[in-house]
Amino acid sequence: MDTARKADSAGDAVVEVHLREIAQLFDSMDPCPFYERDLEPDAEEYMIASVLELRPRQPSAIVVYVDDPSNKPDEHTTLEQAIHRHFARKVTLATRELRTLVRRGWISLLIGLAFLSALLLASEAVAQMVQSGPVADVLRESLVIGGWVAMWKPLEVFLYDWWPIVGHRRLLYLLSRLPVHLVVRSR
Numbered sequence: 001m002d003t004a005r006k007a008d009s010a011g012d013a014v015v016e017v018h019l020r021e022i023a024q025l026f027d028s029m030d031p032c033p034f035y036e037r038d039l040e041p042d043a044e045e046y047m048i049a050s051v052l053e054l055r056p057r058q059p060s061a062i063v064v065y066v067d068d069p070s071n072k073p074d075e076h077t078t079l080e081q082a083i084h085r086h087f088a089r090k091v092t093l094a095t096r097e098l099r100t101l102v103r104r105g106w107i108s109l110l111i112g113l114a115f116l117s118a119l120l121l122a123s124e125a126v127a128q129m130v131q132s133g134p135v136a137d138v139l140r141e142s143l144v145i146g147g148w149v150a151m152w153k154p155l156e157v158f159l160y161d162w163w164p165i166v167g168h169r170r171l172l173y174l175l176s177r178l179p180v181h182l183v184v185r186s187r
Contacts, residue, residue: 012060015050015178017043018185021068022079039086051171062180069184080180087176094169098162105157112151119147 019025026037038044051059062083069075123143130136 013054013057015047015054015059015062016065017046017062018065019067022064022066022070022075025064025079026082036082036085038089039083044086044090047175048171051174058174059178062175062178063183064180065183065185067185069182076180076182079182083180084176087172090172091169091176094165094172098165098169101157101161101165105154105161108157109151109154112154115150116147119143119150123147 017025025039025043027040032038039047047062064079072078120143123140126136126140126143130139
C-alpha cells in the first residue's frame, strides 16, 4: 500500500490511500465476508494519522486510488460502506471503553473514599489514644497520606484518562462519516 496525504484540486484536505487492489485495504485474517472485514491495521492507522496530520483542517473525503479494480458495478458504494462500518464499529468500541473507564472510576472513587474515611478515623483514634510525640505524629500523618494516596486512581480517571478516549472517538466518528471516492489509476 502506497500512501500520501494532500489537498485535492479544489484545495480541500483529503485522506489519500494508494493501492494495487482493493483487497489490500482489508484484513486478510478476518474470517468475515470480504467487504465486512476489518480494515488492515496499517490502513486504519494510516487514515487516523492522516486526519491528525491535516489538523487543524478537517478532511472532506477519503480518496482511494486503485491500480487494479475488481470492476464490480457497485464497488465504490460497497467500499464506502465497508470503511464506514469499520470506523462505526471502532466508535462503538471506544464508547464501550469510555463507559468501562468511567464505571471503574466511580467504583475506585467509592473504594477510595471509604478507605480515606477509615484512615482519617484511624488517625483521629491514634491522636486520642497515643500521647503526642514524634512517633504518634508520624503514625497519624502516615494514615492520612495513605488515605489520600488511595484517591490517586479515581482522580486520575476523572481528571486525565477519559479525554484521550473522547478525542479518539471523535476522530473515528469523523472517519465513519467521510465520503469515500474511488479513483482508478491508469497505468
